[in-house]
Amino acid sequence: MIRVFAVCGMGLGTSAILKTRLRAALDATGVDYMLDVTDASAARGQQADLIFTSAELAEGLKGTSAKVVVVKNFMDREEINQKVKEAIEELQS
Amino acid sequence: MRAGLRCADWREAVREAGKLLVATGAATDDYVDAIVRAVEELGPYIVLAPGIALAHARPEDGGVAVGFSLVTLAEPVEFGSEHNDPVDLVFAFASPDSEQHITALAALADFIESDDNLARIRAANDDEELYRVIQEAN
Numbered sequence: 001m002i003r004v005f006a007v008c009g010m011g012l013g014t015s016a017i018l019k020t021r022l023r024a025a026l027d028a029t030g031v032d033y034m035l036d037v038t039d040a041s042a043a044r045g046q047q048a049d050l051i052f053t054s055a056e057l058a059e060g061l062k063g064t065s066a067k068v069v070v071v072k073n074f075m076d077r078e079e080i081n082q083k084v085k086e087a088i089e090e091l092q093s
Numbered sequence: 094m095r096a097g098l099r100c101a102d103w104r105e106a107v108r109e110a111g112k113l114l115v116a117t118g119a120a121t122d123d124y125v126d127a128i129v130r131a132v133e134e135l136g137p138y139i140v141l142a143p144g145i146a147l148a149h150a151r152p153e154d155g156g157v158a159v160g161f162s163l164v165t166l167a168e169p170v171e172f173g174s175e176h177n178d179p180v181d182l183v184f185a186f187a188s189p190d191s192e193q194h195i196t197a198l199a200a201l202a203d204f205i206e207s208d209d210n211l212a213r214i215r216a217a218n219d220d221e222e223l224y225r226v227i228q229e230a231n
Contacts, residue, residue, distance in 0.1 A: 009135035013149045013186065015196055017141065017202040040135070055175045056136035072176040075206050076143040 002033045002091060005046070007053040007061065011039035018074050022052055025077070025084035033091075040089065048059075050087055067091070094163040102173045103137075103180070104129055104215040107148045110164045110185035117150065119160025120187035127154035128185065134173070140174035145205060156187040159194045161201060165214060169210040182214060204230055 008015035015037045026033050040057050048066040058070045100106040113127030120214035127150035140146045162185045169179035217223035
């Protein structure tokens, strides 16, 4: 089971949009996962394997044990699919 | 929604979008202040795609009802976003809690995913035309 967070500043807007796109991308990889939305401060206190967030918030998440993946364009499914695929492959290798 | 506004900077653009939420009763004046503060504190991550910002604060900052607004800018403004500046489309939303806006937000995301929709929003010359573009897409 891979634990994945979609993180934005408040866990309400950007990350909610990201969640729907991440779900589609994760389903396509066939991995067993758990996906949650959270804000940046809560994410620091929780265990996750993968965190997807924006460039601006990624810096503040560096101390966590999770692999932090920066999404540039939250509307771009291709970018998100590609980054999910790479991150999952890296976790599984 | 309002089309082709001229705003000096991102603060003004965000306030204009926020004011529309207040005008429809979706949010309080405090909520608008909170949106500006959120961008100052958390950074310009609300610029989620090239040219597009999604402005909002927390429900407890003065979210009264689910509401969405859009301001299109005649001249784009800089938010300081690493990848997605400059911005000419500022969406804002309010919600009374962390759940009620999710369905509409997903619909909005699907709407702005279409380059065709974005082109039509940007081409709208006045508020009425902008309103029509959004209505037709729904």
